Amino acid sequence: MSDAILIPALVWVTLLLVGGGLALVRARDVLQRLIAFDSLAVLVIALLAMLSYLRDVGYYLDAAVALALLSFTATVAAARYLASGGPFG
């Protein structure tokens, strides 16, 4: 894929990260903070994928998959803790 598409896309996702930070600051409830955190993780996954396309190497996607796994675990653990007081309760 050409750099003329990817560089504006990377800039745009970086601006979306700033918007996600704004959503994280503006959240009133802890669950809204959790939602903003999850969408920030998704934006970083997209950023890593596009960096992988730009440099034409595959190993940035390893970091993207690992980040997806960590974000999923963190979200589910925090949501279950907020719902019932424990990850297995």
Add this chain to the structure above:
Amino acid sequence: MISTVLDVIGGVLLFLGLTLMTISLYGILRRPDTYGQLHAQGLATGPGVIAVLASSIGTENAAIITFAVLAIAFVTLTSPVSGHAIARAAHERRGSGRTGS
């Protein structure tokens, strides 16, 4: 010929994914309650990131496409589960009367 077609498909998918992520972030910033924000967030964690990862066919690199397919499978499996966990937490907190929204 086929390279140009794949490049165009990749660019269109990338544009689609970025558009979905932008709409989703606008929804998260605009909706006042947790359920509405969760509804908007499902657009980015589901179709948005899948479209961005599927645009890897534009690179024509086998290693990148393989890992992108793995990441698509992982995101497809996990994003509804985390959304459901957040929704259930919001429901139980509202039931106990602790949430402010």
